[in-house]
Amino acid sequence: MSQNYRLDNNGLINRDKKISFKFNGKNYFGYEGDTLASALIANGIHLVGRSFKYHRPRGFFGAGVDEPYAMVQLIRNNESIPNVRATEQELFEGLEAKSVNCWPNVNFDIGAINNFLNKFFPAGFYYKTFMWPRSFWYKVYEPIIRKTAGFGVVSTNHDQERYEHKYEYCDLLVAGSGPSGLASAYAAAQNGARVILAEDKPRFGGSLLTSEVSIGNQSGQEWVKNIISELKSMPNVTVKNRSQVFGYYDHNMLVMSERISDHLPKTKKYTPKQRLWYIRAKEALISSGSIERPLVFGNNDTPGVMLSSAAKEYLKIYGVLAGKKPLVFTNNDSGYETAIEFKKNGIDPVILDTRKDPSSEIVNEAKSLNIDIKFSYVVVAAKGYKKVKSADIAKISDDKKQLSQIENINCDCICVSGFWTPTIHLASQSGNKTKFNEDIDAFIPGQSKQNETVLGSAKGIFTLEETLKNSFEKGNELSKKITNKENKISLPSVVEKKYTNHDKFWCVPLPEGKNYKRFLDFQNDVAVTDVELALREGYRSIEHVKRYTTLGMATDQGKTSNLNGLQLVSDVENKVVPQVGHTTFRPPYTPVSIGAIVGREIGKHSKPTRKSPMHSWHEKNNAVFVDAGVWLRPRYYKQGNENLFEGSKREAKNVRQNVGVCDVTTLGKIDIKGPDAAELLNRVYTNAWLKLPVGKARYGAMLREDGIVMDDGTTTRISENHYHMTTTTAQAANVLSHLEYYLQLVWPELNVNVVSTTEQWAGAAIAGPKSRDVLQKLFPDLNVSSEGLPFMGYIKGNLFGVNARIYRISFSGELAYEVNVESDNGNFMWEKIMEVGKEFNIQPYGTEALSTLRIEMGHVAGSELDGRTIPYDNSLEGLVSKKKDFIGKRSLNKTAYIAQDRQKVVGVVPLDKKTSIPEGSYLVKDANAKLPNPKLGHVSASCWSVEYDNPFSLAILKDGKNMIGKKLFALSPVKNISIPVEIVSSHYVDPKGERVRS
Amino acid sequence: MLHIKCPHCGLRSQNEFSYGGDATVKRPELNKEVSDQDWDNFVYLRKSPRGKHLELWQHISGCRQWIKVERDTLTHEIFKTLKANEEI
């Protein structure tokens, strides 16, 4: 298929390299360097989609990030990507794209009936209409609206692409590579500053690529090329294209998304698709340029109506004609540049200038080229449905209120220019209080809030010479401050055309008897009448008008619509624009893919994985692992076809009957040293610590200041001023910070040091009636009898040549020991334990058996110490000293804490001795009571008691002390079951604790 | 992301720190009579000022020191950072 709208020789594309692509199922070709938009226009395709609300035909309006219409579903390497702007997507071999928001297809769209019903779709329509009857919303309205609204389709497949994050520091970050960006980056680079220059587009140069200027006797394009190649050669400069600085955050942190592979058919191996840069810049130079404003007239959304600057860009960069009979509708000199470019390429444009008698260099040039110019003329309405066919035009009175006789003029595109809007988003995000500039009818940045400096047209400077002069100066001045070096460069001579004033006119009045839609927001279909209605209904704040009408709320965030919306509000309200103010600019400036935001932190990489030194042994022995915080712990060791229930029951039983070994490396360990160590423990724990002898361990609980139990564990006195504290796996980090808080801020007079040694020690718990036999085999020279190593005793040992610490402590309630060795020796220790334990039928046990053992012994753990319970609730009141003060003690006398019917931990057994009680179940008196059924307590942990071979649970129950022997119901609304239960003592097995002391 | 100057380590990004609340709160001394009101004020009641706020941060992924940071809660501007034992 031939490219009817492609010129033979204009542009920066590579005509030697053809690229084939598919749009809506048809094959086309373009050239290397095209965007999807330029290639489609070259092929005469002007209809690419349907609008959001009325499903009106949509073409191309811009040529870059500001594009409100041309969003497509892109298929790249078997991935389907929604809402890709065709004006930004570079063409690659095999690209496939489809129109969105149309059914059954873009040429015949059933939803377009909304267009003919449009008087039923005014602002706030959804709010007003679909509220009644209420049930209809879910059943009728919402499903239909969902089907006809929205743009692209999100893929439900896992994204196979790789995304990265990068943290970077620099002296100057320059956002935008137009004249101001290049000049400031160049000046700063000469002073030796570390500079990052970021350009959103594939090509550097911004407006210099399309303007007829000369800088130091070079064309704009040549100057760009030379500056960029010099910057790239400098070691202190990073130059990035396809990189959008989209957010300005606190303390000069700017975030940039780099599209590394989006322009390629496939991401290269070892390369990410996109990279997110977190850049901490000493100075941020914002050279983000400006975006042309549309003029508002009837049917100004018809395909073929586009920004004049976009038409010029298609001509000058892509060699593509937006039309062959162009009409240029302008209120300023910019439109003339587009018209002249058409003329130079053999196309005769017509210019409608709203001004009466402008006089400038460029107007004179257009006149001398014999371009047909009509002054004081406006486009009243575009004609044509799927493409502009003609335009109704008219002369307008000097006060811009009266239209003369309507004339019709043939044309196939209407290029509009309503002057320029500085892109102030980044500055505004920084906190810059912007101000309205009457000369350009737009907001420009005011006083800097952070270290941001705005340059060029983003600041409202529209002449090249002033832009370059100011940007060289700023780049030099800001970098000099940082590097203390100055290598000043002189301003090159600049030749450019001088502009004359623009016309403040922006909206064409409706002719008598006509009711054309005049759109302000092209993506969300917000027309002049919608805003007028919102104001009539009493909306005043611009933020409310925005939300009610959805003006500026689409994916383009109103880049082309905001100012005209403000103009309208101020006109209707008889205010000036600065009184109306603008809505808040929030990051991101352009949409950022979720993949880039997430980066590498997905799946297994979403958090670090910690493994014990014995991990490989567990793996080799069929451990089934479970996530315990960031640790991977064996849940059970699978034998044959065992499931979790069978495996953990076997392991727990073996501990009760013989001996088992459990990897307890994950327990938090804190080394505490110093003459005041005992005093610290005495203040932190609820029980007394001053008289603990060397070589002894003690169990303790610590509270928060509000009396809630924070953690429990044992601490052992290793030597005179040296203690070894253990914490639960989950609370290890918090407990360390807690100790540091009190030592550094509250009691700095205490001479104590604390440090985490969790990583330094590998731990194995050996538990069961035969554990002493195993220990004796491990340490044949030690006296491990009840006298030699009594309950809560501690000794050092030598484990086949390896230093070991042996603690006689028990979590399982059995006779048990915990052996610690340096981490590097963990595997050696484990293998030795398994080796010497063989004759005693030792088996490893995992976290599931560990839970079973502690639950049936009534030992509280994380599920009871859940941040809502005090010592009494956990039956730890015996541990609370009456004599001394400690953290949280003062809170324990609160009325609720000392209530007679205070909750307490109890045991729960199902009456049928068969039905396991789901964790989280509610305990209630009457299973069939009316809702809300008063909740007496909740089941915190459940197991299958291996001692009694029936289910057993722990629960926190109101008035638990007096509830033993009572019959209640355990309700699980989640599982929809109710189980009759009996309340028993939480100490289900060995209530006197004889086994641990045996 | 804030940029916090640890008095021990220098300027570091916020993700190395963890927030620790109001730095002006003083814990009542141990073993001293405290009224219910004073104790409740200490445990629960915090000001939530719009503007300057002296707060605690811990440099958990650095030197592990608790530090004091004077920060504007509205603009996030940081005026001063202090060691644990220093007063503003």
Ligand SMILES: [Zn+2]
């Ligand atoms: Zn530090």
